Amino acid sequence: MGRSTQHSWIKIQAPRDPGKDKRKRMDGWMDGFTGAISVQNKEPIVRAITLHAVLRLQPMLEQLKEGLQLYGLHLLIKQYPEICQPLFVLGGDVKVNAEFVMASIHPQLSEKGTSKHQVELDLVNFIQDLLYESEEGQEHVADEDGPRSITPARFLQWITSQGHVPLLPSEKKDFAVVVKFNHNCEADFGNHSICYPVVSSCAKTIVLPVKHMKSYSQFRMVLLEAFHLGQEFNNV
Numbered sequence: 001m002g003r004s005t006q007h008s009w010i011k012i013q014a015p016r017d018p019g020k021d022k023r024k025r026m027d028g029w030m031d032g033f034t035g036a037i038s039v040q041n042k043e044p045i046v047r048a049i050t051l052h053a054v055l056r057l058q059p060m061l062e063q064l065k066e067g068l069q070l071y072g073l074h075l076l077i078k079q080y081p082e083i084c085q086p087l088f089v090l091g092g093d094v095k096v097n098a099e100f101v102m103a104s105i106h107p108q109l110s111e112k113g114t115s116k117h118q119v120e121l122d123l124v125n126f127i128q129d130l131l132y133e134s135e136e137g138q139e140h141v142a143d144e145d146g147p148r149s150i151t152p153a154r155f156l157q158w159i160t161s162q163g164h165v166p167l168l169p170s171e172k173k174d175f176a177v178v179v180k181f182n183h184n185c186e187a188d189f190g191n192h193s194i195c196y197p198v199v200s201s202c203a204k205t206i207v208l209p210v211k212h213m214k215s216y217s218q219f220r221m222v223l224l225e226a227f228h229l230g231q232e233f234n235n236v
Helices: 018-030 039-070 073-079 081-088 098-104 115-135 152-160 169-174 216-229
Strands: 105-107 141-143 146-148 177-182 198-200 205-209
Touching: 039 073, 073 081, 098 105, 098 115, 098 152, 105 115, 115 152, 115 177, 115 216, 152 177, 152 216
Parallel strands: 105 177, 177 205
Antiparallel strands: 141 146, 198 205
């Protein structure tokens, strides 16, 4: 009696590389965050930035350091940082001061001759007074990390996420901090006793609640509270 034999073909797959998927995910993170910019996405945004710094920027800096060590230049940089700074930073004036911040401010003022226009000019003057006051080292507030002061550089970084003078001449020419004025915050928040400036670092914009900043003391109190409570990745 004949006997039929059935052949079963088995597909042999190559061993799976357990690190392949992980490397693909890491490559995706290194390409940058492509989702919506929101507080809910804070963790993946921070992860993408951290991976970029660790896996791309740090190796480049390590190579630069090794090159400097060949000639002993790293010791000279440590010993004479101010003299060596022009070798790595374009331009001589890189420190942010009150004068630079005020020159960068572009207030969106109401029509001249109106009461709103005068109030807005007062607020711009309040910003100037606070910046020069902080530059003199008179404004110190303690927080969880110890004594912390608002300075022109920290004020600029709070609004624009950039605490230094733009390095390229073209960037410096177009650099601007937009100041807007909210004269009717009740329309946004309803009946309330206090609200704070709204900062948008991507747009380099700060919106001041006019109603709560009628005097310099009120302006100073509200803005400093917003500054010290608004250091995280969210709106103030």
